[in-house]
Amino acid sequence: MNRLKNPSRRTFLKSGAAASGALVIGVALPDAMAKMSVTTSMPNAWIRIGSDNSVTILCARSEMGQGVVMAMPTLVAEELEVDLNKIKVDFAPPGEAYINSMLGAQLTGGSTSVRDGWEKLRIAGAQARSMLIQAAADKWHVDASKCRAHNGVVSGPGGKKASYGQLAQAASKLTPPKEVKLKPPSEFRYVGKPLNRLDTAAKIRGKAEYGIDVRLPGMLYASLAQCPVLGGKVVSFDAEEAKSMPGVKHVVQIPDGIAVVADSWWRAKKARDTIKIQWDEGANKTLSTESAFAGLAQAMAQPAAQIRKQGDVDAAMKTAAKTLEATYEMPFLSHSPMEPMNFTADVRKDSATLIGSIQFQQAALGTAAAITGLKPEQITVRTTFLGGGFGRRIDYDYVAQAVLISKAIGAPVKLVWTREDDMTHDFYRPASLHKMAGALDAEGRPVALSLKMSSPSVTARLIPPLVKDGVDPLMTEAILVPYDVANQSVGTVIHDTGLRVGYLRSVSHALNIFANESFIDEMAHAAGKDPYEYRRALLEKQPRHKRVLEAVAREAGWGKPLPAGRARGIALMEGYDTYMAQVAEVSVEDGKIKLHRVVVAVDAGPMVNPNIVRQQIEGNIVFGLTALKYGNITLKDGRVEQTNFDKYLMVRMPECPVVETHLVPSGDKPGGIGEPATALLGPTVANAVFALTGKRLRKMPLSIA
Amino acid sequence: MITLTVNGRKRQVNAEPDTPLLWVLRDTLGMTGTKFGCGAQLCGACTVHLDGKPVRSCGTPVSAAAGKHITTIEAIDKTEAGRKIQAAWAELDVPQCGYCQSGQIMSATALLAEKPHPTDADIDAAMEGNVCRCGTYPRIRAAIHKAAGTKGA
Numbered sequence: 105m106n107r108l109k110n111p112s113r114r115t116f117l118k119s120g121a122a123a124s125g126a127l128v129i130g131v132a133l134p135d136a137m138a139k140m141s142v143t144t145s146m147p148n149a150w151i152r153i154g155s156d157n158s159v160t161i162l163c164a165r166s167e168m169g170q171g172v173v174m175a176m177p178t179l180v181a182e183e184l185e186v187d188l189n190k191i192k193v194d195f196a197p198p199g200e201a202y203i204n205s206m207l208g209a210q211l212t213g214g215s216t217s218v219r220d221g222w223e224k225l226r227i228a229g230a231q232a233r234s235m236l237i238q239a240a241a242d243k244w245h246v247d248a249s250k251c252r253a254h255n256g257v258v259s260g261p262g263g264k265k266a267s268y269g270q271l272a273q274a275a276s277k278l279t280p281p282k283e284v285k286l287k288p289p290s291e292f293r294y295v296g297k298p299l300n301r302l303d304t305a306a307k308i309r310g311k312a313e314y315g316i317d318v319r320l321p322g323m324l325y326a327s328l329a330q331c332p333v334l335g336g337k338v339v340s341f342d343a344e345e346a347k348s349m350p351g352v353k354h355v356v357q358i359p360d361g362i363a364v365v366a367d368s369w370w371r372a373k374k375a376r377d378t379i380k381i382q383w384d385e386g387a388n389k390t391l392s393t394e395s396a397f398a399g400l401a402q403a404m405a406q407p408a409a410q411i412r413k414q415g416d417v418d419a420a421m422k423t424a425a426k427t428l429e430a431t432y433e434m435p436f437l438s439h440s441p442m443e444p445m446n447f448t449a450d451v452r453k454d455s456a457t458l459i460g461s462i463q464f465q466q467a468a469l470g471t472a473a474a475i476t477g478l479k480p481e482q483i484t485v486r487t488t489f490l491g492g493g494f495g496r497r498i499d500y501d502y503v504a505q506a507v508l509i510s511k512a513i514g515a516p517v518k519l520v521w522t523r524e525d526d527m528t529h530d531f532y533r534p535a536s537l538h539k540m541a542g543a544l545d546a547e548g549r550p551v552a553l554s555l556k557m558s559s560p561s562v563t564a565r566l567i568p569p570l571v572k573d574g575v576d577p578l579m580t581e582a583i584l585v586p587y588d589v590a591n592q593s594v595g596t597v598i599h600d601t602g603l604r605v606g607y608l609r610s611v612s613h614a615l616n617i618f619a620n621e622s623f624i625d626e627m628a629h630a631a632g633k634d635p636y637e638y639r640r641a642l643l644e645k646q647p648r649h650k651r652v653l654e655a656v657a658r659e660a661g662w663g664k665p666l667p668a669g670r671a672r673g674i675a676l677m678e679g680y681d682t683y684m685a686q687v688a689e690v691s692v693e694d695g696k697i698k699l700h701r702v703v704v705a706v707d708a709g710p711m712v713n714p715n716i717v718r719q720q721i722e723g724n725i726v727f728g729l730t731a732l733k734y735g736n737i738t739l740k741d742g743r744v745e746q747t748n749f750d751k752y753l754m755v756r757m758p759e760c761p762v763v764e765t766h767l768v769p770s771g772d773k774p775g776g777i778g779e780p781a782t783a784l785l786g787p788t789v790a791n792a793v794f795a796l797t798g799k800r801l802r803k804m805p806l807s808i809a
Numbered sequence: 810m811i812t813l814t815v816n817g818r819k820r821q822v823n824a825e826p827d828t829p830l831l832w833v834l835r836d837t838l839g840m841t842g843t844k845f846g847c848g849a850q851l852c853g854a855c856t857v858h859l860d861g862k863p864v865r866s867c868g869t870p871v872s873a874a875a876g877k878h879i880t881t882i883e884a885i886d887k888t889e890a891g892r893k894i895q896a897a898w899a900e901l902d903v904p905q906c907g908y909c910q911s912g913q914i915m916s917a918t919a920l921l922a923e924k925p926h927p928t929d930a931d932i933d934a935a936m937e938g939n940v941c942r943c944g945t946y947p948r949i950r951a952a953i954h955k956a957a958g959t960k961g962a
Contacts, residue, residue, distance in 0.1 A: 169906030169943040300902040307907030308898045310842020310882035314908060317841035325836065350825065368824070370832040442846050442854055442908040442942045491844070491908030492942050523847040715902060719948075723905055726944025749851040749940060758933040760946035 145272035147232035148280065149201035150180050150225065152194075157256060157269035159184070160192045164202035165221075166212040166463045167195070167303065168441075168493035169723065170778040171716035174301040175218055176225060178294045178712050183229030183286065185253040186268070188294050193302060195487040198465040198480075210465045213498055213607065215680040215776020218712055222774050223286075230284035232275070239275040240266045289710065298715035303489070314491045315460030318448040320516040324353055325369035326509050327376040328519060330361040330529055333385040333742035334604055338362060340382045346375035355379070358508040360501070365513055369520050388602050389742040396601035396739065397433070400537045403558040408595025409574035412584055415591030417543075420552035424543030428630050432540065432619040433803040434559075436737040437533035438744075438752060439608055443491020444526040447506035450516035451476055456483045457516075458507070461490040463497040471504045476511055494727075495607035498566070499531050527752060528744040531606025532737050534560040534579075538619035543591075548631025550624075550642070552591040555583065559615060560605045561598040574598060581612040582679055582783065585620050586649045587642035603739060609727060613679045613783035618804065621675040621787035626800060635791060636662050636674050648707055648770060649676055652685040655705035655768045660687035670700065673792025677784045680776030683707040686784050688761075690792040695809060697793055699729060699761040702785065707768050708775040714767055721781045722763045728785030730755040732806050811875050815840070816884035826872035831855045833871045834881060842882040842911050846940070853939030856912040857881050863919040865938075882911035890921040890956075897956035905943035913939050917953050926959050 143155035152160040161180045167173040173193055181188045196202045198210055205224070206216040233253050240258035241248040243266065251260040256268045289296065306312040331337065341362050343355040351371035356363045362379055366372035421427055447460040449472070456476055462468050462485075469485050472478070490497060506519040521529070536559035543552035561576040570577055579596055608614075628638035636657050643650040653676050657663075662672065669691045676685045689701040702725050711717050734753035738745045746752035790801045799808055813820045815838065822837045829848075834840045834857070843866055846854030850868040857866045858880040885891035894917045904910045913936070920927055920935035927935070932953050941949070954961040 167906075169904075171905070300899070301904075303907065304899055304902055304904055307904040307910050308895050308914060309886070310840075310911045312907050313841075314844075316845060317835075319839060319841075368828075368832060368836040370824075370828050370836070440942065442844070442852065442906070442940065444845065490906060492906045494942075520845070523849065523852075719902065719905055719945075722947050723944035726946060727942070748849050749847050750849065754852075754940045754942065755944075755946075756938075756940060757936040757946050757950065760944075760950070763947055 145276040147235050147272065147276050148228050149199060150228045151184065151232045153268050153272035155269045155272070157267050158192065159186045159190065159256060159268065160194055162196040163193050164196040164210065165217040166487055166490050166493060166497070168212070168463070168490035168497070170217070170720060171301060171713065172212070172217045173303045174299070175712040175716060176221055177302070178299070179221055179225035180229040182292060182295045183226045184233050186256045188299070198469045198485050211498065212463045212493070213495060215778040215780070218774050219681060219776055226286050227284060230286055231280045234281045234284055235275040235278045236268055236271045238278055239271040242274065243271070295712055296710065297713070299713055300715065312489045314443050315448065315488045316443055316446045316491065316520060318459045318488065318518060320448065320450055323448070323516040323518055324365045324367060324513070325372045326363045326365045326506070326517050326519040327369065327373040328361050328363040328505055328521070328525070329376050329379055329381060330525065331383045331385065332528065333383070333389050334529065335388050336383045336385040338381055339384050342380040345378040349375040349378070354513045356509055356512045358505060358512070360505055363505070363509050363519070365509065365517060369518070373522065385742055391602045391739050391742045393738045393740070396535060396603060397537070399601050400535065400558045400599055403597045403599035404537055404539055404556065406597050408556050408597050410593070410595045411575065411580050412592050412594040415552070417552045417554050417591045417593040420591040421541065421543045424551055425546040426544040426630055427541065428626060429541045430623060430626060430802055432538040432622060434536045434615050434618060435735060435804055436535045436603060437608055437731060437735045438527050438530045438737050438746070439494045439496035439606070440527060440752060441490070441492025441494055441496055444521045444523055445496070445502040446518065446520040447502050448516065448518040449506040449510040451507055451510040454478070454482060456507070457486070458483065458503065459486045459488060460503070461488055461493070461497055462500065462503060463490070463493050463495070464500060467500045468503045471500050472507045475504060475507045494609040495611070496530065499606055523749070524747045527747055531604050533608035534562060534605045534615070535601065536615045538616070540619060540623045542623065542627050544627065544631055548633055550587065550589045550627050553585065553589045554593045555620070556595050556597070557583065557616065557619070558597040558599050560600050560603070562605045562607050564598060564600070565605065571598070578607070579612050581616060582620065582677055583612070583616040585624065586646045586676070586678060587624065587639065588645060589642070610679070610779040610783035613677065613780065614731070614786060617675070617677050617783050618786040618790070621677065621784070622790050622800070622802065625787070625791045625794065629794070634663070639674070639676060648683045649678060651770065652676070652683045652705045652707050652768060655766055656685035656687050656703055659705060659764065659766045660703035662687060671792050671796035673788050673790065673795055675784055675788040675791060677780060679780040679783060681709065681773065682775030682777060682780050684780050684784055686781070686788040688785070688788040688792045690789060690796060692796065692808060697733065697789065697806060697808060699789060701762045701764065702788070703764045703766070704781060705766045705768055707770050708777050709769055709771045709773050711767070711769060711774065717767065717777050718765050720777045721765045724779065724781030725763050725785055726755050726760060728782035729759065729761070731782070732786045732789055732804055734805055736805050811871055813871070813874060813879060814877070815879045816881060816887070822871065824871050826870060828871045829867050830857070830869040830871050830874045830879070831866035834866060840881055840883055844908055844911055846909065852909070853916060854909050854912040856915040856939065858915060858919060861919070861922065863916050882915060885914060885918055888918065888922065891918045893956040894918045894921060894952070897952040901948050901952045901955060903945050903948040903952050905945055909939060909941045913941065913949055917949065920953065921956055926957050927953060929961055
C-alpha cells in the first residue's frame with residue numbers, strides 16, 4: 105500500500121521540526137509506562153533514559169522481518185549520540201506520537217516506516233540530545249554551545265563530563281527546542297552503514313518473543329472452530345464430548361464460531377475437533393473460482409473509472425501500423441506467515457491487557473474497547489515480534505476473537521489458530537483481470553496504450569472513505585506506465601467476488617506490474633526490438649527509471665551469450681518511491697520453470713541500512729517466486745481448497761535462485777524496500793520464459809504445461 | 810506422568826501419550842523457542858533433535874520421545890556444530906522475522922554434525938523440509954558453508 109494520506113505527510117514535513125516536536129513531546133502515555141521505574145526519564149516519546157545510563161529507544165512499527173527494529177532506532181540513535189550496540193529497543197504502545205504520518209494511523213504497512221521516520225526520528229533524537237546538552241550547560245552554568253554529546257556523555261569546558269543518566273531527569277523538564285540542526289550525511293555514524301541487526305542474537309537462540317509465545321499467569325488456551333465458508337454462522341452445536349475431555353474448562357460461542365478453552369492448546373484443539381456444528385453457510389456457499397472469475401470478466405464489460413486519459417486512443421488505434429491485445433489474469437493468494445494467527449487477551453472488569461503479533465495497534469485497541477466497553481486508557485496493548493505479517497496482521501479478526509473469549513470466561517486466554525484455520529480464514533490477495541491493447545507506428549514505437557483492470561477492492565472493505573468516484577487508490581498502484589506513449593487510457597472497475605480480500609505484500613503493484621511489464625515486452629516483440637532497448641528508448645523523461653534499467657542490464661550482462669537452454673527477461677518498476685529493475689535467468693527442466701539467477705538494480709534513495717535493503721530484496725525474490733510458481737487459492741462450494749503447505753506450496757531451499765543486488769541510490773529521500781522486488785519478479789520471469797520458449801504466459805501462477 | 814530428558818535435564822510431564830512433543834515443550838515446559846508452523850510435518854518450524862537426529866516435534870508423540878535425549882534450540886549451543894551454526898547465522902545476519910529460524914538452525918546443526926563439509930546438494934537435501942516465508946534461503950546456504958568452512962556454488 106502506498107500514500108494513504110500523503111497530504112498530511114507533506115504538511116508534516118513542511119512544518120518541520122516545530123510540528124514534529126509538538127507531536128512527539130508531552131504526549132500522554134499509558135499508565136503502565138508512566139508508572140515504570142521512577143529513575144527512568146523520557147525526554148520524548150521515543151527515548152527512555154535510566155539513571156543507570158541505560159537507553160531504550162521505542163520502535164513504533166511492528167517487526168515482521170523487515171528490519172524496523174533496527175532501522176527505526178538507528179535513526180534516533182544517530183542524532184541522540186548514543187552507542188547503537190548498547191541500546192535496548194521496546195515496541196511502542198498505541199499513542200498519538202506514534203502515528204504513521206503517511207498512513208494516518210499507527211500501522212505498519214506500505215513500506216512506509218523508513219519514509220515516515222526518516223526525518224521525524226532523527227529530529228526526535230536531535231531534540232533529546234539538545235535537551236541533554238542544555239541540562240548539562242545549566243548545571244555547569246556555561247553556554248550550551250560549549251558542550252558536546254558523544255556516546256551518551258555530555259562534555260563541557262574544563263574537562264567537565266556528565267552522563268545521559270545523570271542529566272535525563274533535568275533534561276526531560278526542559279522545553280524541546282523548536283529547531284534542531286540535523287547532521288549532514290557525511291557525518292553519519294550509523295545511518296547508511298551495512299550494520300547487522302540488533303534482533304539477530306535473540307532470534308537465533310529461540311529467545312525472541314512472538315505472539316504465540318506469550319504466557320500470562322493463569323492463562324488458558326483456546327482453539328476456535330470457524331465456519332468453513334467465510335461469513336457463515338453457527339446454527340446449533342453439540343459439545344458434550346468436548347466438555348468431558350481432559351483439561352477442558354469452557355466451551356464458548358462467539359460470532360465467528362465455537363471456541364474450546366483448556367489448560368493446554370493441544371487439549372483445546374483435540375476437544376474442538378469433536379464438536380458437531382451445524383452451520384448456516386450463508387451467501388458464499390456457492391462461491392467458486394469459476395464464479396469469481398466470471399464476475400471479474402463481467403465487470404470488465406462495465407465502464408471503468410478513469411485513472412489516466414491522454415490523447416485519443418481510439419483514433420491512434422485506427423491509424424496504427426500494428427495493434428495487439430491481451431488479457432492477463434492474477435489469482436487469489438494467501439498470506440500464510442509462518443506464525444499462524446494467534447492472540448492473547450486478559451479482559452477484566454475494569455481493565456484489559458492485549459498482547460500479540462499485530463500490524464495495526466490502534467485497531468487492536470479500538471476493537472477491544474468496542475467489545476469490552478472499556479475506555480482506551482483502561483486497555484494496555486503490547487506488540488511482540490511478528491512471525492511474518494505481509495499485511496495479514498493489519499486485520500484484527502483474531503484480536504477480536506481472543507478478546508471475546510477472554511471476556512466470556514473472565515480469564516486470560518491465548519487463542520491459537522491451526523495452519524488450516526489460517527489458510528482457510530485469510531483475507532486473500534485479490535484476483536484480477538487486465539485487458540490490454542496497444543498500437544505501434546511503422547517504426548514499432550508505441551503510439552497508444554489502453555489498460556483496463558477489474559479486481560475486488562481491499563480498501564472498500566477496510567478503509568471505505570478512501571474509495572472515491574469508483575477508484576481505490578491502492579488498486580491503481582503501478583498501473584501507470586513510465587513509458588512515453590502519447591495516447592493512453594487507463595481505468596479500473598471494482599468488483600466484489602464475494603471472497604474477502606486483504607492487503608498482501610506489494611498489494612496491487614504485483615497485479616498491475618505483471619500485466620504492464622509483460623505487455624510492454626509483447627509490444628517490443630511485435631516491433632521486432634530488443635526488450636531492454638525498447639524500454640530504454642521510451643524513458644527519456646524518466647531518469648531514475650532509465651538509470652536502474654541501464655544498471656541492471658550492465659550488471660546482468662544483457663545481450664551476452666548464455667549457456668544453451670537459458671534465457672533472460674527484464675522488467676522495470678517504481679513502487680513505494682523506489683526504482684527497481686530486474687533481470688532473470690531461467691531454464692525449463694522437466695516441464696517446469698527454473699529460476700537460476702536474479703539481478704536487481706535498485707535506487708531506494710538514501711538507505712538507513714544497506715544490509716537490511718539486501719535482506720529485503722533477497723526475501724522478496726523468494727516470496728515472489730513462491731507466488732509465480734505456486735500461488736493459487738482456489739474455491740469450491742464456498743470453501744478455500746488449500747488448507748496447508750502440502751497444497752499451498754512454498755519455494756524451498758533447492759529452488760532458491762542466486763540473488764545479486766546492486767545498490768544505485770540517488771535522490772535525497774528514502775524509498776520503501778519491504779515490497780517492490782516481490783511484485784517485479786513476476787513479469788521479469790514471464791518475460792524470460794517468453795525469450796526462452798516463445799510462449800507468452802499471461803496467467804499466474806506461471807505454467808508452461 | 811511421562812519422563813523426558815530435555816537438554817540433558819530430566820522432566821516429568823503430565824500429558825496424554827499422543828500429545829505432540831511440540832506442545833509439551835511449549836505449553837507444559839514453557840520452552841517456546843520451538844515453533845508451531847503447520848502441525849503436519851510440512852514446514853520444519855518445530856524441528857528438534859531426538860538422540861541427535863532432526864525430527865518434527867509436531868508429529869512426534871511425546872510417548873515416542875520418552876527415554877531419548879531431546880535437544881531444542883535453547884541448548885543447541887552446547888554442541889560444537891550448534892555453536893558454529895549460530896555464529897555463522899549471526900555473522901551473516903540470516904534471520905528476518907525469525908520465526909522459522911529455530912527449526913532452520915536445528916536442521917542445519919544436524920547436517921553439520923553428520924557432514925562437516927556439506928555440498929550444495931547436501932544442503933538442499935537437509936534443508937528442504939524447512940520453509941522460510943521471508944526467504945532467507947540464500948543466507949542460510951551461505952551461513953552453512955561458512956560454518957563448515959566450505960565454499961558454495
